[in-house]
Amino acid sequence: MTNAADKLAKESIMMRDTYCRTLIDLARDNPQIVALDADLMNSMGMVPFMKEYPERTFNCGVQEANMIGIAAGLSRTGKIPYAHSFGPFATRRCYDQVFMSGAYARCNVRVIGSDPGVTAAYNGGTHMPFEDVGIMRNVPGMTVMEPTDNAMLEDIIRQLSTVHGMYYVRLLRRFATKIYEPGTKFTIGKAVPLREGADVTIFASGIMVAESLRAADALAAQGIEARVLNMFTAKPVDREAVVKAAEETGAVVAVENHSVINGLGSAVAEVLGETKPVPLERVGIQDEFGEVGPEDYLRKRFGLTPEDIVAKAKRAIERKG
Amino acid sequence: VSQTTANREDLERFALQIRLQTMKMLLHLGFGHAGGALSVVETLAVLYESVMKIDPARPDWPDRDWLVVSKGHAGPAVYATLALKGYFPLEELLTLNQGGTNLPSHCDHNKTVGIDMTTGSLGQGVSSAIGIALGHRIDGRDSNTFLIVGDGELNEGQVWEGAMFAAHHKLDRLIAFVDANKRQLDGYTKDINDLGDIAAKFASFGWETTDVDGADVMAIQQAVLEARRSEGKPKVIVLDTIKGQGVPFVEETLLNHHIVLDKEKAAAAIDELEQRLKSMDGGAS
Numbered sequence: 001m002t003n004a005a006d007k008l009a010k011e012s013i014m015m016r017d018t019y020c021r022t023l024i025d026l027a028r029d030n031p032q033i034v035a036l037d038a039d040l041m042n043s044m045g046m047v048p049f050m051k052e053y054p055e056r057t058f059n060c061g062v063q064e065a066n067m068i069g070i071a072a073g074l075s076r077t078g079k080i081p082y083a084h085s086f087g088p089f090a091t092r093r094c095y096d097q098v099f100m101s102g103a104y105a106r107c108n109v110r111v112i113g114s115d116p117g118v119t120a121a122y123n124g125g126t127h128m129p130f131e132d133v134g135i136m137r138n139v140p141g142m143t144v145m146e147p148t149d150n151a152m153l154e155d156i157i158r159q160l161s162t163v164h165g166m167y168y169v170r171l172l173r174r175f176a177t178k179i180y181e182p183g184t185k186f187t188i189g190k191a192v193p194l195r196e197g198a199d200v201t202i203f204a205s206g207i208m209v210a211e212s213l214r215a216a217d218a219l220a221a222q223g224i225e226a227r228v229l230n231m232f233t234a235k236p237v238d239r240e241a242v243v244k245a246a247e248e249t250g251a252v253v254a255v256e257n258h259s260v261i262n263g264l265g266s267a268v269a270e271v272l273g274e275t276k277p278v279p280l281e282r283v284g285i286q287d288e289f290g291e292v293g294p295e296d297y298l299r300k301r302f303g304l305t306p307e308d309i310v311a312k313a314k315r316a317i318e319r320k321g
Numbered sequence: 322v323s324q325t326t327a328n329r330e331d332l333e334r335f336a337l338q339i340r341l342q343t344m345k346m347l348l349h350l351g352f353g354h355a356g357g358a359l360s361v362v363e364t365l366a367v368l369y370e371s372v373m374k375i376d377p378a379r380p381d382w383p384d385r386d387w388l389v390v391s392k393g394h395a396g397p398a399v400y401a402t403l404a405l406k407g408y409f410p411l412e413e414l415l416t417l418n419q420g421g422t423n424l425p426s427h428c429d430h431n432k433t434v435g436i437d438m439t440t441g442s443l444g445q446g447v448s449s450a451i452g453i454a455l456g457h458r459i460d461g462r463d464s465n466t467f468l469i470v471g472d473g474e475l476n477e478g479q480v481w482e483g484a485m486f487a488a489h490h491k492l493d494r495l496i497a498f499v500d501a502n503k504r505q506l507d508g509y510t511k512d513i514n515d516l517g518d519i520a521a522k523f524a525s526f527g528w529e530t531t532d533v534d535g536a537d538v539m540a541i542q543q544a545v546l547e548a549r550r551s552e553g554k555p556k557v558i559v560l561d562t563i564k565g566q567g568v569p570f571v572e573e574t575l576l577n578h579h580i581v582l583d584k585e586k587a588a589a590a591i592d593e594l595e596q597r598l599k600s601m602d603g604g605a606s
Contacts, residue, residue: 034459055459066448066482073389073452076430076438077460096442097479101449105439106431 005213008177011150016045016114016173018150022157023082024052030161031056036071036083038064044084044114044173064089068097068109075108080161086120087113087129087170091136103139103166110160111136116146116170116206117257118298120290128290129170134262136168137235143188144235146170146206151180152232159188170206177210179230189233191241197225200313201245204255205231205264208283208304212255215309226313237267239275246276251316253281255309260284279319281312326546327371332538334601335405336366340567341594342401346417348587353417354426356564356577358398360502360535361390361469364560365402367541368467372549377407380435386464387453389438391446392471392500393427394579400424400433408435444477446470447497451487454495465549468497473505476514481526487555488527495555496548497528500535502564506578523557535560536567568594 027033027049034056035049041059050057060067064085071081084090090113091098102109113132120128136144143165147153153171160167179194186192191203195216204212209230216226227249229241245252252272254265265282272280285302299305327335340362347353369375373386390399397417404411409423416422423432427441438453440446450468457464474480487495499519503510510516520530529551533544541558548556564578565571570586 058455060482060486063482063486065444065479066451066486069445069448069479069483070452070455070486073438073449073454074456076449076453077456079452079456079459097445097448100439100442101445105429105449 005210005217008210008213010175011178013150014045014174015150015153015171015176018153019112019157019171020045020049022154024049026158026161027053027056030080032078032080033161034058034074034079034081036060036067036081038062038067038085038089040085046084064094065097068094068111069101071109072097072101072105072107080108082110082112084112084114086115086127087132088127091129091132091168095135098136098166099139103141107166108164110167110169112169112171114171114173116172117285118290118295118302118304119172119174119207119257121295121298122292124292125290130259130285130288130290131262132168132170133234133256133258133264134266137262137267139166142166142168142235143233144168144170145188145233148206148209148230148232149176149179151182151184152186155184155186156188172207177207179209186232189236189238191229191231191238193227193229195226195228197227198249199224199226200251200253200317201227201229201249202253202255202309202313203229203231203242203245203264203268205234206257208255208257211304211306212309214306215313218306218310219313224313224317231264234264234267237271239271242268242271243275246272246278250320251279253283253309253313253316255283257304258284259287261287279316281316283309283312325371326542329539330601332366332370332542334598335370336363336538337594337598337601338405339366339398339401341591341598342405342411342414343398344568344587344591344594346397346401346414348582348584348591349415350417352579352581353397354394354579355568355571355582356504356580357392357471357500357502358395359568359571360562360564360566361395361500362398362567363536363538364469364498364500364541365398367538367545369402369406371542372545373467374464377435380408384462384464386467387437388467388469389440389446389450389453390428390469391440391450392443392469392474393440393446395469396424396426396428399428399436403433403435443471443474444479447480447483450495450497451483451492454492455490457494465494465496468495470497470499471505472499472501472503472510472516472519475499475516475519476505484523484526484528491553492555493552496545497555497557499557499559500562501559502562502566504564504578506576508576520557520559527554529554529556530559532559532561535562
């Protein structure tokens, strides 16, 4: 295996700008697209959308519950709402509105929660969602996704304009590490293979995809071939990919910038437990609150480095017995 | 298609019919949200018999007026109204809360023909009604969005988030009713979390307000006609009602939010409502 991770680099366009540009583009042809925010339009880079489509932009002020309820009501009249706030406030702050006015009522809302996990960095623990995927995964019918880079984000945001239901998009606002070429297409609910390997499988999401590729290179240097898949959809989880990984590599590591409780690692564990139990190790936040600091510090503090992934991968392999 | 005006006799007769069917549903089930269903009967009679632009044969007609019953527990009275208007057969009313029913205790637009929004978790219908009103505005549709909120429900912060937003956006096609029946589940609203002057609170948020006798169908109709005429502000009609309105034994039960019905008293109340209807019809013929 070549060292694929050597080519990894940060993108030059922020994810939020791709989000805004894609929505502007979609709204041009689709009069049903509407955007809502809770006083974070500047933070989310959505001012250009507001200028282009003022009659279809609703800045609700600091009212997350009202925003989600309004989005649900708009969807009853055929509108296709994209409603954004920071991750904690787009989920735990308005959970019952997402649950009842949105999901229970079979409405049609895209909830966008930005600054996943440690990327909330200087906003600190109050703004650092380690639980949003878990919260949303528990809502019947909810699809939960974390697009990895600009190419995937654009494709997902476009796809979401053509479907009906409740969707949670966990969104990095700033610079992602480039994984995919522009124009790449993805299937919601399908893990994307990034690297082949027969010794262990790493399922990763979000910022941890690039870290997992780096970890795979480090493992390769030690003679361990790790398969890496981008599990950008936490729900519905790609059961087929998990079973295949268990059967073909016999050990699995789930890697997420989120609590190990009820996130990607739990989703993978559920499938393994019900199908082919093999050793599973989970890289993620170990039932802790977030805290303030530079992202690099937080990645180390919460065990989200390639070294952490390597250690867990080796442990999983050892446990094969 | 209604959206006309109706005379007192027709409105009162329709209210009696709604109240009668509501009581029959609740007696058949044996229990239910009697108090808050009965207190909005006159308002539902005015909405569906007179002021709302609706067509029961086309429940999804896009240009209709919409109603969000945010106090979703008033479901039984709403179902009685819809059945009487022909949205679904009257016989279906007796399936209230049975397994597999289309008539759950709280309003559900995926189950019941004629229901415009799923509600049940209090406060949330305010926001969804605002969203519906915004949707009509974006599409340039000439539809009113009506909203019924309970007074106990005003405890919810989300109501006031919505009140602020609706005024800011000058949602003048949003017409809300507060069913001020003075009681919530645990007792009198003034003893639990005193609401003070409800109309004044909404007025301070920028709404046009009216206080109306919630048992007087003509007063309710007049208030809606006036609310529909003025521009620039969302409207709220504060209904002075009695929890359990029009059925004395329910009115007299202090904690009547959800009750097990005394079978004899309920049957007697139904008899009395039927007699009143009969004498009304006799008088009309």
